[in-house]
Amino acid sequence: MALNIRTRSRYAAASAAAILAALMSCGGAAAEPAPPFRELLAQAQSAAPRLSEAAAQVRQAEGLSLQAAARPNPTASVELEDFAGSGPYSGLRESQVTFSVGQALELGGKRSARMAAGQAGVEAARARLTQSRADYAFALAEAYALAEAAERQVMLAEETLTLAQDDRGVARALVEAGKEAELRSLQAQAAVTSAQAAGDAARAERVGAFARLTALAGSSVPLTSLSQSLLTIASPTAPRREIDVLGTPAVVAAQAEREAAARRVRVERTRAVPDVTVSAGLRRFSGDNSVALVAGVSVPIPVFDQNRGNISAAQGELQGAEARLNAARLDAEAELRTALFQVDAAQSRVVATTQGEATADEAYRLTRIAYEAGRASLVELINSRRTLADARSQTIQAQLARLRAEAGLARLQGRPLGDS
Secondary structure (H helix, E strand, C coil): CCCCCCCCCCCCCCCHHHHHHHHHHHCCCCCCEECCHHHHHHHHHHHCHHHHHHHHHHHHHHHHHHHHCCCCCCEEEEEEECCCCCHHHCCCCCCEEEEEEEEEECCCCHHHHHHHHHHHHHHHHHHHHHHHHHHHHHHHHHHHHHHHHHHHHHHHHHHHHHHHHHHHHHHHHHHHCCCCCHHHHHHHHHHHHHHHHHHHHHHHHHHHHHHHHHHHHCCCCCCCEECCCCCCCCCCCCCCCCCCHHHCHHHHHHHHHHHHHHHHHHHHHHCCCCCEEEEEEEEEECCCCEEEEEEEEECCCCCCCCCHHHHHHHHHHHHHHHHHHHHHHHHHHHHHHHHHHHHHHHHHHHHHHHHHHHHHHHHHHHHHHHHHCCCCCHHHHHHHHHHHHHHHHHHHHHHHHHHHHHHHHHHHHCCCCCCC
16 A cells, blocks of 8 residues: 655744743743743732842841931939938938939941941842842843743654654554554654653643742733743843953852841941940029029949940951852852853754754654665664654753853853843
């Protein structure tokens, strides 16, 4: 019998338009598509719990800085003397009433040190917020890309299943024509079953990937599809080779933390200086209804408490902050060098895997024609199809690796993915 089976190849990894159309259609009518990455990132600035926590820490630091500028409150006091006793002091005839107001005077630059420490705390919190935004942009880009990769793996599994079913049809036709043994039909059925299992696993991975994207974006509506292909978008410009390590968000945040710790050491040292409290008031003598001015000065004697423990603790905190700053500088230098090489390597890998996919696609087409003509075995056809599926999967992984590398470099530079 004549065999006239058409080879189908609907998967086009190199075509961004085809991938985008497939991504938008796979979610179904009830799907809530995620907006383009940059739009989703902008929306998440106010909804993502990670960023909300960092923003709350900035507000906390601003409140502490505002409180640091406050002066000590004055103290009002009323004293009643000689209001009870014996002899002339019985009753209130000889009583004395003193009305006074006291004010603590901070010495040693306490208020200015507190204000400087408060402002340094605000700068440190803002630097941490900037770092959190850079880290979050990387995490969101990775989650967005993982969701797209999972979606494309489902498409790949469906394509592989279609090809396996086509191959099974060819095998059955050859068996019925007496050109193949029944074993070939069983082998083809086993390949279909394996492709179905791979499709189920890919769909489960897709559900998990979109659930993680929804949680990371802080969306109240589950995201089940994408409106943009992020994996096929190449970097708009070549990455800058001259990058200031000291300007990376992690180093800036560590430097701000170190400055804030140094300011707190100054605060603790000023607290060792005793404060002076001055008071002034009026004293009324009930005996002759006369009034006299009173004044006073009080100074604590720093015999037992000289704030040495707090000073030592603040110095230890400063040493830790300096160590973290040095570590952040070294880490940033290593990460920048690694990121630049990873971007180059990932781009080369994408080119290689794309070419390998095209070669595997052509090899499968030729093997399929040879099998239909009886010049190739079913095993060769199955192996050729597996090679094609592996090549397409490697292309997806290579594109995912490229995006991770570019997003990682953008994070180190303190910019969202896609900004030059």
